[in-house]
Amino acid sequence: MNAKNNKSKGSRSQLMLEQFLPYRLSILSNTVSDTIAREYRDLFGLSVPEWRVMAVLGRFGPLTASEACERTAMDKVTVSRAAARLIDRTMIKRESDPQDRRRSILKLTSRGTRTHQQIVPIAQDRESELAAVLTKSERRDLDILLAKLQRRATEIADQERTA
Numbered sequence: 001m002n003a004k005n006n007k008s009k010g011s012r013s014q015l016m017l018e019q020f021l022p023y024r025l026s027i028l029s030n031t032v033s034d035t036i037a038r039e040y041r042d043l044f045g046l047s048v049p050e051w052r053v054m055a056v057l058g059r060f061g062p063l064t065a066s067e068a069c070e071r072t073a074m075d076k077v078t079v080s081r082a083a084a085r086l087i088d089r090t091m092i093k094r095e096s097d098p099q100d101r102r103r104s105i106l107k108l109t110s111r112g113t114r115t116h117q118q119i120v121p122i123a124q125d126r127e128s129e130l131a132a133v134l135t136k137s138e139r140r141d142l143d144i145l146l147a148k149l150q151r152r153a154t155e156i157a158d159q160e161r162t163a
Helices: 002-013 021-044 048-060 065-072 076-088 110-131 136-162
Strands: 092-096 104-108
Touching: 021 048, 021 110, 048 065, 048 076, 048 092, 048 104, 048 110, 065 076, 065 104, 076 092, 104 110
Parallel strands: none
Antiparallel strands: 092 104
16 A cells, blocks of 8 residues: 555656646746837847836726736736836826825826727737637636636635735
């Protein structure tokens, strides 16, 4: 029985990376992001973190840096560096929060808004190109499954933060 347990433990410790969901999601995300990022970089001189900050500001309006972190799932340092570069390029601006002067709010400038409006159709075209291999039913199922996985990942992260 010990041999069986050891064999079971041994096979369990053998990570089949190509079947490991977090790895597969990461590889897919990186492949898609890298492809789109080349286009953003070549056309607009933007990095992936810079575009993500612009995207959430374009979609949700003015946000604090912390809110941008939450919406992009990027860490504070990455958001801060991206915001600083975007401010230098006059794509976004930082203003004091009228409710709390200690906080600052990030918002797109008119230049940033124009750039955002140019990028959105490109992003949507890439999404359509990628999703073209899925039927409508598969796309609906994928949306449901991704939302389910995101909720669970958030639950796990919240549990770890409070532990």
